[in-house]
Amino acid sequence: MWQINHPAYWWALLAMAVPIVIHLYNRRRTQVKLMGSLRWVEEVQTAQWNFRRVHLWPLLLIRLLLLTVVVLLLVDLYKKDTSGKAERLHALLLIHPEAGDTSQYRQLAAGWQNDSVHVHWLASGFPAATNPITEDSKDIWSLVAEADLRFPADSIHMIAPNQQHYFKGTPPRIRAALSWELTDMQNDSLQLVWAGETNTDPELLWFHTQAQESVYQVQKGLHDSSPGQIQTAYSADKKYIEVKKGAARYRVPLSTPDTLTIAAVVNEDTKEEGYLFQKAVQAVAQYQKVPVKFIEENTAATDWVVLFDTTTALTSGLTKLMWVYEPGKSIDWLEKAGKNKLVIRKELTTANILEGGFLEALRPYISEFKYKQAATPHADFRKIDLAGNQEGEKEQITSFPESVQQKAGRERVWLGLFLLLIITLERLWPKKLG
Amino acid sequence: MSDKKRYTTPAQWFNPEELQSLKGLEWLARKLAHETLSGLHSGKQLGQGTDFSQYRSYMPGDDLRRVDWKLYGRTDRLYVKESELESRTRWYGILDASASMQYEESNISKWQYAKILWAAITYIARQQGDTDGIVLVNDKQVEHLPPKPGAEQARMQLLYEAKVAGVWPSTITLPALQAGFRNKFILITDLYEQANELGSFIRSLLPAKNQVVVFHLMGRQEMELDFKETTIFEDAETGRQIETDTAKIREAYQTNVASYLQQCRNQVLGWHAEYHLCQMPKSPVNELRLFLRNQVKG
Numbered sequence: 001m002w003q004i005n006h007p008a009y010w011w012a013l014l015a016m017a018v019p020i021v022i023h024l025y026n027r028r029r030t031q032v033k034l035m036g037s038l039r040w041v042e043e044v045q046t047a048q049w050n051f052r053r054v055h056l057w058p059l060l061l062i063r064l065l066l067l068t069v070v071v072l073l074l075v076d077l078y079k080k081d082t083s084g085k086a087e088r089l090h091a092l093l094l095i096h097p098e099a100g101d102t103s104q105y106r107q108l109a110a111g112w113q114n115d116s117v118h119v120h121w122l123a124s125g126f127p128a129a130t131n132p133i134t135e136d137s138k139d140i141w142s143l144v145a146e147a148d149l150r151f152p153a154d155s156i157h158m159i160a161p162n163q164q165h166y167f168k169g170t171p172p173r174i175r176a177a178l179s180w181e182l183t184d185m186q187n188d189s190l191q192l193v194w195a196g197e198t199n200t201d202p203e204l205l206w207f208h209t210q211a212q213e214s215v216y217q218v219q220k221g222l223h224d225s226s227p228g229q230i231q232t233a234y235s236a237d238k239k240y241i242e243v244k245k246g247a248a249r250y251r252v253p254l255s256t257p258d259t260l261t262i263a264a265v266v267n268e269d270t271k272e273e274g275y276l277f278q279k280a281v282q283a284v285a286q287y288q289k290v291p292v293k294f295i296e297e298n299t300a301a302t303d304w305v306v307l308f309d310t311t312t313a314l315t316s317g318l319t320k321l322m323w324v325y326e327p328g329k330s331i332d333w334l335e336k337a338g339k340n341k342l343v344i345r346k347e348l349t350t351a352n353i354l355e356g357g358f359l360e361a362l363r364p365y366i367s368e369f370k371y372k373q374a375a376t377p378h379a380d381f382r383k384i385d386l387a388g389n390q391e392g393e394k395e396q397i398t399s400f401p402e403s404v405q406q407k408a409g410r411e412r413v414w415l416g417l418f419l420l421l422i423i424t425l426e427r428l429w430p431k432k433l434g
Numbered sequence: 435m436s437d438k439k440r441y442t443t444p445a446q447w448f449n450p451e452e453l454q455s456l457k458g459l460e461w462l463a464r465k466l467a468h469e470t471l472s473g474l475h476s477g478k479q480l481g482q483g484t485d486f487s488q489y490r491s492y493m494p495g496d497d498l499r500r501v502d503w504k505l506y507g508r509t510d511r512l513y514v515k516e517s518e519l520e521s522r523t524r525w526y527g528i529l530d531a532s533a534s535m536q537y538e539e540s541n542i543s544k545w546q547y548a549k550i551l552w553a554a555i556t557y558i559a560r561q562q563g564d565t566d567g568i569v570l571v572n573d574k575q576v577e578h579l580p581p582k583p584g585a586e587q588a589r590m591q592l593l594y595e596a597k598v599a600g601v602w603p604s605t606i607t608l609p610a611l612q613a614g615f616r617n618k619f620i621l622i623t624d625l626y627e628q629a630n631e632l633g634s635f636i637r638s639l640l641p642a643k644n645q646v647v648v649f650h651l652m653g654r655q656e657m658e659l660d661f662k663e664t665t666i667f668e669d670a671e672t673g674r675q676i677e678t679d680t681a682k683i684r685e686a687y688q689t690n691v692a693s694y695l696q697q698c699r700n701q702v703l704g705w706h707a708e709y710h711l712c713q714m715p716k717s718p719v720n721e722l723r724l725f726l727r728n729q730v731k732g
Binding site: 031032035036037042 | 534537538624626661662667668670671676678683686694
């Protein structure tokens with residue numbers, strides 16, 4: 001299937017009207033003069049190059065074809081692979097022998113190979129191993145640079161232990177998208193799974209957290225080539241996650257949560273309790289800066305269903321969490337009755353809400369709702385978890401401009417050669433009639 | 435209508451409309467002849483000879499003093515006296531009727547120019563009592579009307595109706611010329627030949643005390659290549675075409691043409707023939723006057 005990058009240049013085809021108009025005009029203008037003899041004209045006639053000889057229709061056709069080819073080059077016509085497979089890409093995996101359990105990466109690589117990605121391994125003990133890394137080897141960054149020079153990699157994935165001495169020197173500037181992963185994470189509240197550099201903006205780091213299943217974009221400050229322990233914490237205003245890596249600190253802006261939609265089902269007897277629940281949620285959500293909306297019926301957009309009338313049959317629909325009001329004698333406010341079911345065990349009164357700890361009990365659930373919203377992951381990276389399983393929806397590595405550009409470049413070369421041929425034909429066209 | 439009104443510019447000495455009829459051709463010829471003769475010194479005007487030779491029919495425009503009124507009284511017909519000396523001169527107009535004579539400038543072709551020129555010459559010849567014949571030459575046919583008194587109208591009709599075609603033939607056989615007459619061969623041509631056939635023909639006319647006069651017709655634009663920059667030239671005889679940028683070749687072209695004309699002149703004069711270059715579309719009156727002066731001298 002043919003694709004074009006710059007469709008606006010199709011308007012340049014209007015320029016084809018110019019040689020046509022000149023052709024028609026010169027056909028009218030060029031006179032034929034009957035002479036008694038052509039001997040003197042023939043004596044002095046020399047090979048002439050006349051750009052105005054456009055009254056010849058074959059020459060007109062050649063020049064129109066020439067303009068067409070120029071326009072095709074401008075619109076950047078190329079053929080797109082419609083086989084459904086991704087572009088033939090090269091991924092480079094550098095796995096340090098001490099990286100620990102690397103089975104997940106084997107699965108990762110197998111997945112890539114299924115997607116027609118060439119995977120190059122650089123570690124001992126793995127298939128097609130070349131240039132194994134040893135302690136006497138050059139520093140990791142130099143190896144990365146060498147690998148980038150040796151292989152036509154579109155992305156380089158490096159898995160190495162979280163030890164400083166393996167990361168000597170500064171990360172080189174390389175063509176490919178570099179992702180690096182730390183193992184042996186310790187004491188991280190967010191349990192970072194992987195982090196990497198984007199190839200579009202080297203000032204950004206992406207962090208994927210296990211607990212929150214989110215990907216955060218981090219604005220780099222000082223880049224520290226020695227990844228030590230990473231510590232994270234929420235900022236005071238809860239708008240950021242602060243990441244400390246060695247001497248560097250990064251602020252991860254948290255994405256704005258969606259509106260928490262709650263469907264409360266009440267009856268005449270429980271109307272007051274429903275109202276109090278609503279006020280409690282609003283108070284906590286306001287503090288955590290989570291928008292809340294209450295609706296009367298359960299819909300597909302409902303996040304929580306709160307049943308104050310247990311006799312009411314639930315409407316079908318998706319719910320993330322169901323609250324059921326069944327006050328009784330209980331020490332705890334909430335009891336988990338199922339994967340997504342909570343039972344409110346104490347009586348909802350104004351005093352209980354304000355002083356009885358219901359707000360504190362409510363807080364983690366609103367936080368959970370807030371931090372479950374994931375930012376849009378960057379398309380250059382694949383998400384993996386510690387089990388080595390890829391997400392259900394694979395992210396196709398599509399932004400490898402070099403490969404696409406190489407392909408488009410080959411087609412441009414052919415068009416360029418064709419253009420050269422037409423120009424040559426136009427110059428060599430016979431100069432005399434008959 | 436006065437002559438001044440008829441000719442809008444000095445170069446426009448003819449009206450294209452006048453060439454559309456026989457009378458128009460006669461009118462143009464007479465006008466040109468009168469204009470030619472009016473420029474000559476009166477003492478050298480050609481007139482009738484001293485010895486009466488014969489009568490011929492009166493033609494409109496003839497000098498009334500030459501009309502034999504006594505004969506008119508007897509016959510009620512107008513006749514003009516011809517002198518013996520002059521009536522022994524026969525003027526042969528040999529017109530090049532090849533396709534190259536189709537070349538045209540300012541609405542007049544070389545062929546039309548040749549017709550007017552020869553018609554004027556015949557008018558002058560008859561004025562002085564000479565006879566004229568006509569030969570129209572191309573490779574398709576050679577049409578010939580010999581000098582014969584009383585057949586002037588037929589010759590004029592032939593001249594008017596003749597068309598150009600083909601090329602100058604490689605050989606021509608003219609009818610046997612009568613002895614006892616001086617023959618003046620007036621060749622009106624553009625001198626375009628393939629293999630010196632015109633030159634051979636001219637040389638063949640020269641012996642036996644014949645006088646040969648060559649009127650070489652060339653157009654001004656033809657000599658100067660004064661055409662639009664991009665022009666397609668077509669050979670009138672072969673149909674071959676050449677497209678050229680005239681601005682780029684003009685200088686070299688003019689040099690070659692000038693050299694050629696000089697060569698033609700030298701060649702014709704070298705054969706002891708008379709040479710006149712008529713540059714179209716100018717009137718040939720000056721060349722005619724020079725020609726007539728040479729006749730008086732000769």
